[in-house]
Amino acid sequence: MGTTGTPTNITQGSKTKGGIGESTLRPDGTLKVTGEFAYSSDMWHEDMLWGQILRSTVAHAEIVSIDTSEALAQSGVYAVLTYDDLPTAVKNYGLEIQDTPVLAHGKVRHHGEPVAIVAADHPETARRAAAKIKVEYRELPVITDEASATAPDAILIHEGRDDHHIGHVPHPNIVHRQPIIRGNADEAAKKADFVVKGEYTFGMQDQAFLGPESGLAVPSEDGGVELYVATQWLHSDLKQIAPVLGLPEDKVRMTLSGVGGAFGGREDLSMQIHACLLALRTGKPVKIVYNRFESFFGHVHRHPAKLYYEHGATKDGKLTHMKCKIVLDGGAYASASPAVVGNASSLAVGPYVIEDVDIEAIALYSNNPPCGAMRGFGAVQACFAYEAQMDKLADKVDMDRVAFRQLNAMEQGTLLPTGQPVDSPAPVAELLRRIKAMPMPPERQWESSEGSDVRQLPGGLSNTTHGEGVVRGVGYAVGIKNVGFSEGFDDYSTARVRMEVIGGEPVATVHTAMAEVGQGGVTVHAQIARTELGVAQVTIHPADTQVGSAGSTSASRQTYVTGGAVKNSCEAVREQVLEIGRRKFGTYHPAWATAELLLEGGKVVTDGGEVLADLADVLEGEAVDVELEWRHRPTVAFDLVTGQGNGHVQYSFAAHRAVVEVDTELGLVKVIELACAQDVGKALNPLSVIGQIQGGTTQGLGVAVMEEIIVDPKTAKVRNPSFTDYLIPTILDTPTIPVDVLELADDHAPYGLRGIGEAPTLSSTPAVLAAIRNATGLELNRTPVRPEHLTGTGPA
Template sequence: MSDVTRTPTGLTQHSGTQGGIGASTLRPDGTLKVTGEFAYASDLWHEDMLWGFTLRSPHAHARIRSVDVSAALATGGVHAVMTHDDLPAATRYGLEIQDTPVLADGVVRHHGEPVALVAADHPETARRAAAKIVVDYEQLPVVTDERTATADGAPVLHPDRTDPHAAHVPHPNVVHRQPVVRGDVAAARARADVIVTGEYEVGMQDQAFLGPESGLAVPAEDGGVDLYIATQWLHADLRQIAPVLGLPEDKVRMTLSGVGGAFGGREDLSMQAHACLLALRTRRPVKIVYNRFESFFGHVHRHPAKLRYEHGATRDGKLLFMACRIVLDGGAYASSSPAVVGNAASLSAGPYVVDNVDVEALALYTNNPPCGAMRGFGAVQACFAYEAQMDKLAAALGLHPVEFRRRNAMAQGSVMPTGQVVDSPAPVAELLRRVQALPLPPQRQWESAGGATDVRALPGGLSNTTHGEGVVRGVGYAVGIKNVGFSEGFDDYSTARIRLEAVAGEPVATVHTAMAEVGQGGVTVHAQIARTELGVARVTIAPADTRVGSAGSTSASRQTYVTGGAVKHACEAVRERVLELGRARFGTYHPAWASAELLLEDGKVVTDGGEVLAALADVLGEESIEVEREWRHRPTEPFDLRTGQGSGHVQYSFAAHRAVVEVDTELGLVKVVELACAQDVGKALNPLSVTGQIQGGTLQGLGLAVMEEIVVDPVTARVRNPSFTDYLIPTILDTPTLPVDVLELADGHAPYGLRGVGEAPTLSSTPAVVAAVRQATGLALQRVPLRPEHLTGT
């Protein structure tokens, strides 16, 4: 078979001679993406390939009585049709719990669940053939919320579950439950001068990445398969796919292809196993590319949530207690719901000192779409609720919202509700001060000096719905706390392989990891680390694949921390070998080679005083040095299943936002004028990339605040809006000015003192926008996303 045509992320990337740590180095893939030359996974091609298509269930809960594929198989150009009965080995997979069928196993549990696969010589042929498959469904009662999931006689969606959480939940339709109990809430409630309560709701948000799920599976002569795929975690995919195919892991070789965004939506399998199954069945390469409709059904979403909070404080604004109940809708399958529950519970009090807490967080199995990882991972839902509570308390006490937060802000040395001591900087009060101190945008920006109206600056924008009548301004604040890295005792490590050699008289470093570059800029930072540690100008980033050890997932704001740590660790080992080689070759010529303080800088071996001992290329000669190293952050531990106590997180990150909005109170339209952020990043390894991450996370939080929601029919559990026609995401016209104030307070436990950046701004941006709308309208606004009817009472 001919070689597969690969994308730029499947080719060696040269980063040029740009700077090391602390420089705003440009991305090697940036120009290609801006000009449209970058090849994503959807651009993969093989001259002999077939096209795969997935038949999905039109029902949310049904028993499959029969499947007739005869008409599909008889269609010209069709090479294979597969159902559950055709699977060669394991029939279920899952990130944490193996409860997700590869193809529906006699029962469908959500709208859009995969039922059958078709491989044909043209994508339209595959679609037409799939439409000919006749499935006889017997519809079953649907479970859509906590009431229907836990009522007496409720359908048990996974009656055969054997996962470790099953013994610790109050009902089999509860995926996981995590309490957090500390102090004495009842006694604190009795002492409180002010008590506020609130019930809040967060809708189902989609990651809405622009590059749909796609990949190419190529059968190999050894009976294995090579998969070129857009994903977030190559080795987690491998661990799940190999048993499904009945193959050992070394027969399933995976290479990362161009990823068009992820945000958590590519952590779970989508079409990976399907493409491989069809390729092995047909002995032909098989490509699957979802259209947008399929993409909405093909990946997990953010958990919708219902939250009830109660807070008590003294007259002088000191928090005494917090009690809350958080119910997350996990949908039909577990995905990463147990970890999301752990995050929501452990971070439910926010970045505040409160000694008495009583928390219950849980996730449900329902017949709604499966939910799992999305940027913020359980902390987003909690932040919306506790920040609304902070505003309520401030109003009840007659304090400015920032002042009340400042009086209760945690700092280094504070104790989390889980009992974990925050042992690195926690500049919550400073971030609030900084974001409050930023200048406000001018009023009435829609009016020119001559009195003319620029409708583009008004709510409704170019739709020309208003000329400023009924438009009022509001300002709101919020701050959030997010964990970094995998938690609760997970063995969170990464692997890096570094090779150093002389090429045409110039030292060249090659960095090889399995890190998924999904847009976060890891390919840039890893090159910067290599330049800094090895003193070389030229760094090559090798393709990410499973020929090197796991790098973990590109999620949890962990890649720069953990895989960056692995790159640094491996580079340090390479540097030691270089110095050993140099001492052996040149040590007799200069006594300084015996020094322990030798450095690699600008392609040379130098003393700490700057004296040049040798050119690095001369030290290397014809030899190459290659080292592979694993690196782990300090260990965490599981939360106690009764009390929630435990040092469950490795690091915390903090961000604060100030939102300025203008609201048309007659039409219920909102324009976010400005959304400013202050965030502590520990150390900005690439300041330009850091700013981009903060702005991107901020904009996703804005989307959740005012427009983004997958709407699920509460009776049928069918998705109503699986398209970008009806699921709205912010465009450039919705994007306000996004000032960013970066604070760098090093975390002594992390490489270079860095702190994970990507998720924290997604937390506080949503409640800041809603707080500003509340301030403008005087309305309670306890649900996101906001809709016009919430603001007009219609």
């Protein structure tokens, strides 16, 4: 993915080979790049049936009738189920608000909503049968924006809402509202020498993960079901699935199967309940695999947003106040919208010191596709707007844009607009200094002694230009992202660690329910075990629900929280191992009682390096097995009137510098470089750290210049549900991404680490937009930027 600069301040490896601080390789890496990795869609079972989902062809309509007779009559069909066939009174599910029906009932609320499911002996048979189901719709007006959602006579997306947010929202079509009020923004505005305002539009982005939604449900002899599925949170799925099936949780046994990626798109259920229902109805294993067209309808997306900002500054560059309103479109169902609102509002000011703020964030119900979690989770949309505002203000004050940000940068001890102090390093000014000091890429790279290299030009191999009309631009941005679940959520993880002798060698087994979705958690867990237990051989048990919850692989939390649980359990195992050693060998050497004992390289050693015993001898005939939970510091919900409260656990920071070449005549953009500086607290696996930063940076690039799900404003139908029309960056679009890693430990976190994966997704997008503005002089207040925005043939 481009090339990296020389990372700085990267942690050196631990004393134990393959431990914390080393760039150990991921066990799934080679398999994925060679095409040998077993994804959940590759699973197979004898006598297996195939499931298929019939989805609505309209976005908002009453269901007049459903006729399944032709589908049931087709040879090879074993079952056809609609809402009326669901086995229990629990027919809805949801992450926080259970407003999503397993199958549509009464009406459909978005294009592509599941209406019926089919099981057949061949996938084509299932598809043909689903196509024979006749659904009569009576179409209703569609709600597609804030004006239509909150009008006095607006049709309600969900009639009779009774969730816990309804009491504090001004309209039933608003999912959640969170104000953040600190100081007096109106009075502070009077002190401003300069005021800038902006209205920003952020497009709907898809997670575009490897491997579409898929899974295999196998009915078991005890009346339960075994579910093998690609997901982000096994135990959350379990709590939503079991009530719909009418089964106790211990009879829904879930095992993680191969996941290609997630980025938030697998936090919500997709095919899980449908596969289980069909398996229990037919008594046969049922596999469901979405094609890519279905996948665009089968998971939530990043919230599109409208953002209205006002900032003020004095003539010497100090920020005086900020007002903003953030409108997030949550689509037809709530998903994670309330939490996204909390993030967007509480981080709306960015990594800056502003004493007086007036913030409001809301999420709408609409007939657009449901939106929920995606990497960056509300902070991405806000960062796009506040960073554009920083550039505007810097220009008004006539200051260098980086210097302006540094002057107003937060630091450790800064009070956020929520009143929460930042109690760990916040090196915002330093990250900006580092990113500005990095060497610039050469000018006119397309020119060489051998001739023109059009691959370096906007338009690339399409050979649209040889440098005529091409202008370079440079832009900067920095962002702040919270780590972990917030606002009073009981965020914990569980880990079971076992240590025993196998084949004459001490072996540690780590068992968690953590979903490995490509973030490298299984690698880090093995590194932690090697470091804490001093063993070379570590086995990672497959993730399932036979161990306590590990929470979601999201919010940059897994290394912090589940890594903390693994460390906690390893420490307990180590103490028990040492106790066994004291019992067996303590009388032979006084150091067993008097020295600080460590486990290193399969041996028990003193802190002075003296070897007391082999671990294999200590554990011979015995095993130690510990399962413990680990929680981070408690948080509280933000006050619903003022937004005050210690709502977050930790923060991560990243800064980017984008260098672009723009063909101003054709509106084509080539991003040459996206340099990043990020504080990671402690680099547990330096290679993985670089990969996470480069991956997040590239997703931010995608939403800056190409990625957007297009929804027809008149019909609320998705117009581009395929990779033919929904464009994502390829390796040819990915620029050089030099990375400068800073390590300033957070004393509250295991090993001092910081969540890494989301922060670079924030600042990469506004940096690219800032560079394009720098090249063109255009305002460009929306993402993604398209050629027509740069050539004057479309709205900018």
